[in-house]
Amino acid sequence: MANLDLKPIEKEQTTQEKVYEQIKESILNGKIADDTIFTEVQLAKSLQTSRTPIRAALQDLLNEGLIISVPRKGLTVRKITPEEQDEIFLLRISIETKVIKKVADIISETQLKALREIYNEQEKAMLSEDVIKFIDLDQEFHISLVKIAGYKLIEQILLNLHNLTKLIGLKALSHQGRMKNVLLEHGEIIASLESKDSELAAQRMKQHLMTTNDTLNIIDQPKE
Secondary structure: OOOOOOOOOOOOOOHHHHHHHHHHHHHHOOOOOOOOOEOHHHHHHHHOOOHHHHHHHHHHHHHHOOEEEEOOOEEEEOOOOHHHHHHHHHHHHHHHHHHHHHHHHHOOHHHHHHHHHHHHHHHHHHHOOOHHHHHHHHHHHHHHHHHHHOOHHHHHHHHHHHHHHHHHHHHHHOOOOHHHHHHHHHHHHHHHHHOOOHHHHHHHHHHHHHHHHHHHHHHHOOOO
16 A cells, blocks of 8 residues: 555644633633632633533533532632542542552663653742742643653643642642752652652652542641
8 A cells, every 4th residue: 555645634623622622721821810609601601602501611620620510600610629630639649649650661762861850840830939830831731751651541640630639739838948959859750760669659649649638638737
């Protein structure tokens, strides 16, 4: 069969996909505050589109747990309770420590280089005080490990958990020195992968996630 030199046609995003991504980005980046009540009509007017793609996008966000319905008022960004927060990190620790053990055994130099590049980009984001970019790169760092392990189902589960984590991520990074410490912890994780030490990698991942959860708990403590 002849090898046809053709480029694949890039699929254009539908209006619904564009609406979904824009609303989701605004939620995760804190542009829509968690005490804001909004409706389909308001979003349609703001995005200058019909209510049909808005309704479909909102249903997806409801299914993901990023927004909730407020009876007779509209919708609002989901607030993560302390109990839910603990559950999120319990799941992440359980999953990601197992993932990184496999990664330590199979990671290639090319994949290590990609992790270092994410680390370098995070450092730039920290120095420029771009918290949103820093959080996005944090998610990329963790999801990259799952991709290296080849766990497709776990990747989807973790993406949902990371989305919920991002709802409280800005709060965690507001704690003095946390961005610098996250970067340091990521560097230690990379170093353990470079040495192919699966037990150390799992230990450092667990400590990294526990420290983030502890930081959030400290922030949430009532001031005396």
